Amino acid sequence: MKASNTQPFMELDRLSVTYGETPAVWDVSLQIPGGSLTAIVGPNGAGKSTLLKASLGLIPRVGGQVRYFGQPLARVRQRVGYVPQRSEVDWDFPAHALDVVEMGLYGQLGWFRRPGARERARALECLSRVNMQDFAGRQISQLSGGQQQRVFLARALAQEADLTLMDEPFAGVDATTERAILDVLRELRDQGRSVVVVHHDLDTVREYFDRVILLNRExxxxxPVASTFTPQNLQAAYGAGRLLDGRLPAWT
Incomplete structure (x- = not known):
């Protein structure tokens, strides 16, 4: 289904999550438009990953509504992709890189149909787009952290989602991998798709992203980055004198 930029790809309406009696994310309302790269930034414990997981129904929410392309997630699940943090993946699972990428095709195949030659070719093409075609037969446990992240990005590409949510894709990867990931994300944006990324490096927000969400539980x-990623909003999110190591990003 071709992505449209006229309707929000994702809408949160007063989304709230608690851990016990402690608010983790509270009363968050926002929209993600089509054809955009959006960063979610905020201090540790601000609820950035929680926001993604709750929006996907991976953890329960205590209030609020979430709609994708104007629909509940269950009706448009194939149009929404998710790349979790590397620390949440069982890398000892006995699978090769190509197997992992083919998992992105199960929504199109159905769980009881095995991938055929066409699907394998599609998976290899996605590995090639992230420069991992030479590692198709390698066990994922034998790959470096950056290589594992590229494989999961290739899986998201295979799904052909219109909206992809990514939890810290740049964490712990080398500069070459970071640039390769960014190139793919920009390609998706230029195709009219959208990507939402939990991100920690404030100094690269202006270079990498079109839009930004500043979160601190609320x-x-x-x-847009130009009007939203300001010193005033950063200080409101991180607290005066507590931003990173006590400084604002270099561009301020």
Whole structure:
């Protein structure tokens, strides 16, 4: 299904999550438009990963609504992709890189139909787009952290989702891998798709992203980077004198 930029790809309406009696994310409302790269930034414990997981129904929410392309997730699940943090993946699972990428095709195949020659070719093409075609037969446990992240990005590409949610894809990867991931994300954006990324490096937000969500359990601000990623909003999100090592990003 071709992506459309006229309708929000994702809408959160007063989404709230608690851990016990402690609010983790509270009363967050925002929209993600089509054809955009969006960063979610905020201090440790701000609820960034929780926001993604709750929006996908991976953890329960205590309030609020989530819609994708104007529909509940169950109706458009194939149009929404998710790349979790590397630390949440069982890398000892006996699978090769190509197997992992083919998992992105199960939504199109159905769980009881095995991938054929066409699907294998598609998976190899996606591995090639992230420069991992030479590792198709390698066990994922034998790959470096950056290589594992590229494989999971290739799986998301195979799904051909219109919206992809990624939890810290740049964490712990080398500069070459980071640039390769960014090139693919920009390609998706230019095709009219959207990507939402939990991100920690404030110094690269302006270079990498079109839009930004500033979060500290509650929504501080959300919108285009140029008008939203300001010193005032950063201080509101991180607290005066507590931003990173006590400094603002280099561009401020």
């Amino acid at each position: 929504l501080v601000a959300a919108g």
